[in-house]
Amino acid sequence: MKAEIITIGDEILIGQIVDTNSQWIGQELNKIGVSVHQISSIQDERNHILDALKEAEDRADIVVVTGGLGPTKDDITKKTIAHYFNDNELVEYPQVVEHIKKLFQKVNHPFNEVQRYQAQLPSKATLLMNSFGTAPGMWFEENNTVFISMPGVPYEMKGLMKEEVLPKLQEKFELPHIIHKTIMTYGTGESIIAERIEDWENNLPSCIKLAYLPSFGRVRLRLSGKGPDRSQLEEALATQVSQLQELIFDIIAGIDDDSSLEKQVGELLKSKGETISTAESLTGGKIASTMVSVPGSSSYYKGSFVTYTAELKQELLGVSEDTINAYSVVSAEVAKEMVQGTIRNLKTDYAIAVTGNAGPTQDNNDKSVGIVYIALAYGDEVDVQEFNFGQPREKVINRTVTKALELLQKKILKN
Numbered sequence: 001m002k003a004e005i006i007t008i009g010d011e012i013l014i015g016q017i018v019d020t021n022s023q024w025i026g027q028e029l030n031k032i033g034v035s036v037h038q039i040s041s042i043q044d045e046r047n048h049i050l051d052a053l054k055e056a057e058d059r060a061d062i063v064v065v066t067g068g069l070g071p072t073k074d075d076i077t078k079k080t081i082a083h084y085f086n087d088n089e090l091v092e093y094p095q096v097v098e099h100i101k102k103l104f105q106k107v108n109h110p111f112n113e114v115q116r117y118q119a120q121l122p123s124k125a126t127l128l129m130n131s132f133g134t135a136p137g138m139w140f141e142e143n144n145t146v147f148i149s150m151p152g153v154p155y156e157m158k159g160l161m162k163e164e165v166l167p168k169l170q171e172k173f174e175l176p177h178i179i180h181k182t183i184m185t186y187g188t189g190e191s192i193i194a195e196r197i198e199d200w201e202n203n204l205p206s207c208i209k210l211a212y213l214p215s216f217g218r219v220r221l222r223l224s225g226k227g228p229d230r231s232q233l234e235e236a237l238a239t240q241v242s243q244l245q246e247l248i249f250d251i252i253a254g255i256d257d258d259s260s261l262e263k264q265v266g267e268l269l270k271s272k273g274e275t276i277s278t279a280e281s282l283t284g285g286k287i288a289s290t291m292v293s294v295p296g297s298s299s300y301y302k303g304s305f306v307t308y309t310a311e312l313k314q315e316l317l318g319v320s321e322d323t324i325n326a327y328s329v330v331s332a333e334v335a336k337e338m339v340q341g342t343i344r345n346l347k348t349d350y351a352i353a354v355t356g357n358a359g360p361t362q363d364n365n366d367k368s369v370g371i372v373y374i375a376l377a378y379g380d381e382v383d384v385q386e387f388n389f390g391q392p393r394e395k396v397i398n399r400t401v402t403k404a405l406e407l408l409q410k411k412i413l414k415n
Helices: 021-031 046-059 077-084 094-106 113-118 154-172 190-196 198-202 230-247 261-272 286-292 310-317 321-327 332-346 393-414
Strands: 002-008 035-042 062-066 090-092 120-122 126-128 137-142 145-150 177-186 208-215 218-227 252-256 276-280 301-306 350-356 371-378 381-388
Touching (some): 002 021, 002 046, 021 035, 021 062, 021 154, 035 046, 046 062, 046 077, 046 145, 077 120, 077 137, 077 145, 090 094, 094 113, 126 154, 177 230, 190 198, 190 208, 190 218, 198 230, 218 230, 230 252, 252 261, 252 393, 261 286, 261 393, 276 332, 286 301, 286 393, 301 310, 301 332, 310 321, 310 332, 321 332, 332 350, 332 371, 332 381, 350 393, 371 393
Parallel strands (some): 002 062, 276 301, 276 350
Antiparallel strands (some): 090 120, 126 137, 137 145, 177 218, 177 252, 208 218, 350 371
16 A cells, blocks of 8 residues: 655745655554655645645545644645535535634634634545644545645644544555564664675575665664564564574674664663763754653653753763863773762762763864764773764764763663
8 A cells, every 4th residue: 555645834845944844744654554655845835735636636545734724724634625626605514613713712812713724524535533723634635545634733734644544544445564673783884784694685585675774873773564464574584683683693782673772772771760961062952852852761760960061061970170181081091080970979870971072173182083982881891992883973973972882882781
């Protein structure tokens, strides 16, 4: 079953907002066995919308549209979709009118005819009730293709997908199972990994595909299985994962169903009942924000010091002025005292501290741009490692975050 996603809105095309809707919709469709073959972002303009719908209809079984559907004059999506289906008759849904009135009563806002228009849908549309907003979604079936139109507000779209769209798709279509297994690797580039596993990859069964997903300092190898029998698919995936593990055992950071490194680290800490804190210089709090992006992280992540200056390293973490003068702030010695100060002040089982030169200039130290020191403490044990992450600045910062979490994961597994 093929799907296409179309997001409508000039604000996406000019970079005013980031299109997160397509990513989320793609993930949810994939979970129920629908493969997304294309994602497009288009202008909120009549002919552009009509062309996009026609092109998608020629390629896909399911077309999901988000954006427009608001009460203002610049939201032309509903009229344009009605024109596409040669449907000039609007039908008003009383239940939608009552729903909108209740929403407006809660905020003491008067209900008017502009709002009533949102309760009117083309006669060929099936109503998709929006519990979280005023604009309902629409479901059309034309020429063996399902068209779904939803508002672009993320929480409204997600509510519609979960409550209306996904159940209807599962009811209408006999969908295959799609299962993913992801192996996280570190320290080795994509091309080298591909060379090591070439023979294995060439002999994968037809129901399983491999994707390389490189990022800063790591490569995810995602195995995707697709077929009608879930148990057979799981067995085939398990066999291939086992074979792949034997080929690259020395660079594996973990195996999971596409979960992030920070989530894996968090689950390890929770399983052991242990805690972590951080001290950051060049990363400016990015390790902390990455850690707390995982729901439930408060059970193991206790806090962070962002000490961007030498003075704060001394004042908050107890780094010696003599150490800074002798070795500079970008040094193994300073990283060690930073992590010791962190674990001493926040009283956690583990602590991470990073200091380095992200560039573009060397500032007040003699270390080259890209040099980073990562210190990891577990109780009284402290290990400091030096890395050269090159340039540019963003790459250095992101690779520092990734490497810090990798080192932490390896340490927890070792303990």
